Amino acid sequence: MSAHTDRGYVFIRVSVGQCLLRSRNSFPKYPHPDGRCAVRCGPSKVSISESESTFCSMANQLLNTPDSSISNRQVELMKKARESATFEPRNLTFLIYDGPESVERREAILTRVENKLGESNPALLPRTQRDVNRTALYHNGLRFGKALLDDEFQHSHGLFRRATHHYSLINASPFGLQPAMFVPTLKLQASPEQLAYWLPLVESGKILGTYCQTELGHGTFLRGLETTATFDPATDEFILHSPTTTSTKYWPGGLAYSCSHAIVMARLIIGQKDYGVHPFMTQLRSLEDYRPLPGIELGDCGFTMGLNSTDNGYAVFCHVRIPRMHLLMGNARVLRDGTYLPAPTSKHSYSTMIFTRNFIIHTVAFQLAQAATIAIRYSVVREQGNLHFDASVTQEQPIMSFKSQHSRLLTSMSRAFAILFASKACETIYQDLASRQAQGDHSTLPYGHITTAALKAYATQTAADGAEDARKCCGGHGFSGLSGFPDLIPDVTSTATLEGENYVMYQQTARYLIKSVSAIRKGRTVDAPMSYLAKFTVDEKCVAQGNDFLDPEVQVSIFCHRAARLAFECDTLIEDSVTKGKLTMADAWNNHMMSLIAAARAHIEYFVLQSFVEQVRRTDDAPVRRVLKHLCDLYALSTIENPFAIGVLGFFEDSYISPTQLREIRSHVNRSLTALLPEAVGLTDAWNFSDASLQSAIGQKDGNVYETLLSWTRQLPWNQANKKTGGVDQVGFKTYIQPILQAKL
Numbered sequence: 001m002s003a004h005t006d007r008g009y010v011f012i013r014v015s016v017g018q019c020l021l022r023s024r025n026s027f028p029k030y031p032h033p034d035g036r037c038a039v040r041c042g043p044s045k046v047s048i049s050e051s052e053s054t055f056c057s058m059a060n061q062l063l064n065t066p067d068s069s070i071s072n073r074q075v076e077l078m079k080k081a082r083e084s085a086t087f088e089p090r091n092l093t094f095l096i097y098d099g100p101e102s103v104e105r106r107e108a109i110l111t112r113v114e115n116k117l118g119e120s121n122p123a124l125l126p127r128t129q130r131d132v133n134r135t136a137l138y139h140n141g142l143r144f145g146k147a148l149l150d151d152e153f154q155h156s157h158g159l160f161r162r163a164t165h166h167y168s169l170i171n172a173s174p175f176g177l178q179p180a181m182f183v184p185t186l187k188l189q190a191s192p193e194q195l196a197y198w199l200p201l202v203e204s205g206k207i208l209g210t211y212c213q214t215e216l217g218h219g220t221f222l223r224g225l226e227t228t229a230t231f232d233p234a235t236d237e238f239i240l241h242s243p244t245t246t247s248t249k250y251w252p253g254g255l256a257y258s259c260s261h262a263i264v265m266a267r268l269i270i271g272q273k274d275y276g277v278h279p280f281m282t283q284l285r286s287l288e289d290y291r292p293l294p295g296i297e298l299g300d301c302g303f304t305m306g307l308n309s310t311d312n313g314y315a316v317f318c319h320v321r322i323p324r325m326h327l328l329m330g331n332a333r334v335l336r337d338g339t340y341l342p343a344p345t346s347k348h349s350y351s352t353m354i355f356t357r358n359f360i361i362h363t364v365a366f367q368l369a370q371a372a373t374i375a376i377r378y379s380v381v382r383e384q385g386n387l388h389f390d391a392s393v394t395q396e397q398p399i400m401s402f403k404s405q406h407s408r409l410l411t412s413m414s415r416a417f418a419i420l421f422a423s424k425a426c427e428t429i430y431q432d433l434a435s436r437q438a439q440g441d442h443s444t445l446p447y448g449h450i451t452t453a454a455l456k457a458y459a460t461q462t463a464a465d466g467a468e469d470a471r472k473c474c475g476g477h478g479f480s481g482l483s484g485f486p487d488l489i490p491d492v493t494s495t496a497t498l499e500g501e502n503y504v505m506y507q508q509t510a511r512y513l514i515k516s517v518s519a520i521r522k523g524r525t526v527d528a529p530m531s532y533l534a535k536f537t538v539d540e541k542c543v544a545q546g547n548d549f550l551d552p553e554v555q556v557s558i559f560c561h562r563a564a565r566l567a568f569e570c571d572t573l574i575e576d577s578v579t580k581g582k583l584t585m586a587d588a589w590n591n592h593m594m595s596l597i598a599a600a601r602a603h604i605e606y607f608v609l610q611s612f613v614e615q616v617r618r619t620d621d622a623p624v625r626r627v628l629k630h631l632c633d634l635y636a637l638s639t640i641e642n643p644f645a646i647g648v649l650g651f652f653e654d655s656y657i658s659p660t661q662l663r664e665i666r667s668h669v670n671r672s673l674t675a676l677l678p679e680a681v682g683l684t685d686a687w688n689f690s691d692a693s694l695q696s697a698i699g700q701k702d703g704n705v706y707e708t709l710l711s712w713t714r715q716l717p718w719n720q721a722n723k724k725t726g727g728v729d730q731v732g733f734k735t736y737i738q739p740i741l742q743a744k745l
């Protein structure tokens, strides 16, 4: 038996007597882009015996390995760029995904799912481009989400809760809210009996859940929600109701047509008393025919800026009765006689937020890396112009060699790593918190809460900005749907809004900073990670010079100084506004809000840098450590010197860093960029994204971007359909174009 690939198709030769496939006809036939017919291996469709499994693994390997038969200028450029790496990307992959075992597990899962979805052949137009009307996108999202859920149910790996854009249940599929919000809320808010009842139903796919909080009138301000759940002692039920237009639930993912159940956040009313917002398990649809239950109106919110493969929906409740036991009673409870027992602590709801925000942070690290991967791969194979001042030199050069290009892209790459390592540090904080909370110790909750709040804001904004810049780095082709960017970017940008609007998030951190500063001023102790504030002295100057700026301790101390200074200054600003300016605390806060947000951002950048430095220190593999050190230097120093970096003024406005020092820092940034340039493709490979997950013609791993782009363009359904009608869009021509041409003017 032998196999080879040609432009992404696997040709398998099986000699007589060796044919081990029970059903050769089950292999789907695909038209080859240049018109020939090819047989593509569809391993998920054959029933597998041991020898067949060898056959399939061989075919899979071939499908996921750059096709050696393709040779053109771009493929050669990509090979060259890949060979220049001085580290083993696979070793960095192990670091990113927490070890070889987890990498292999992840690869096996993705290969299985990509095969099932028919996505593993990079020569074929990807799923996201095949049909783009609202319902087709949704059905595609369901098909994709179902494949992920099926795999999850069968193999219980949890991978798709935390995967990359195209392999993430979150947002990219109608079932995303189930692992992201529905299950975590159940676990933290349900009583043990309720959990024992509901969880098996979720985990076996008997019900599909979403999380329903935001209303037309309110999202950020939870206490403003208007949906009511009124206790009826006569029937032992709650009556769920949307009393106003603005109380209509609006936005929840999967709410329109996909989910059977939702955790609905509503005001609990007993008698005349309003006990505030509580979570209610609510069945939305009949499990028989999936019609909305009586009194519930459900629908889709329509096209959104992205994420159209899911169905963000609205819901109106008209006196819907649900059993009393559907109030999640792990914390507050309502007894049969209507007695309300408040939660012993409100702290568990914060834990749900920490959990959810942390996995948003983790996800956007990968999304930023995906954007950078597409743009870097494209930039090493796209040749455009040159920098010779002599016009007779016509030899063009890859655009990656231009400083502006690799500076933007490698800086984004360094930020993707920075966010990833910070999210790992946050995960450790969360795990520690969870085990403490299980023992009734909530002491680390405030720090965990404010760290994830600010990191969520920082990471999502940084990722969204970086992804958009990566798009711009790809010129016109970056604007094409086939680049993958138009699908990826809105997904990243949405994270700045959902699960806590970023500017509101920063304020939560600022509140804690101000509390910590005033505690220090009063000589009180603060939470251990905040003790850096106590070291702050006014008029301190940075004494580093030359190579000192490559010393991680120096870098961290610069970030530390800025964070502490801004926090102290905010405290003074507010104090003065209240005491001298006679403002109320709320007005003083509002007045200085931008300074407070800058302080919170500086605090979290200090945390991010510390996490990066720590990760470099802990890396055993010397070549990988060296490359990570360059990335860390680039992250730290470009944050200080880049005029486009938000908050950059904070490093200089108190003259802590002098103009001479700034020039030294700038030259180190330049040197880090030069050192990282040969590693660029190796860094993209380390993230281990399959072509199928990137869905980008210009981000192809083998560099075969032009052939792929043209082939995908030819495969676009509109072009295919018009080919059958002589290369003419008949409706467009007959209805509009022909009358123009034939008009007698």
Ligand SMILES: Cc1cc2nc3c(=O)[nH]c(=O)nc-3n(C[C@H](O)[C@H](O)[C@H](O)COP(=O)(O)OP(=O)(O)OC[C@H]3O[C@@H](n4cnc5c(N)ncnc54)[C@H](O)[C@@H]3O)c2cc1C
Pocket: 177, 211, 212, 213, 214, 217, 218, 219, 220, 221, 250, 251, 252, 253, 307, 312, 494, 497, 498, 499, 500, 501, 502, 503, 504, 507
């Ligand atoms: C793609 C997507 C998916 C979503 N999925 C869900 C879901 O599954 N379930 C669900 O319940 N909801 C969902 N939402 C809703 C989302 O959670 C809210 O939109 C989000 O929390 C922001 O709230 P808002 O819309 O009320 O924004 P607003 O609070 O109205 O924000 C508008 C502006 O006001 C500013 N602002 C508001 N309050 C303050 C303040 N105190 N201080 C300073 N500035 C302020 C903000 O900074 C922002 O600039 C989703 C939204 C999107 C976009």
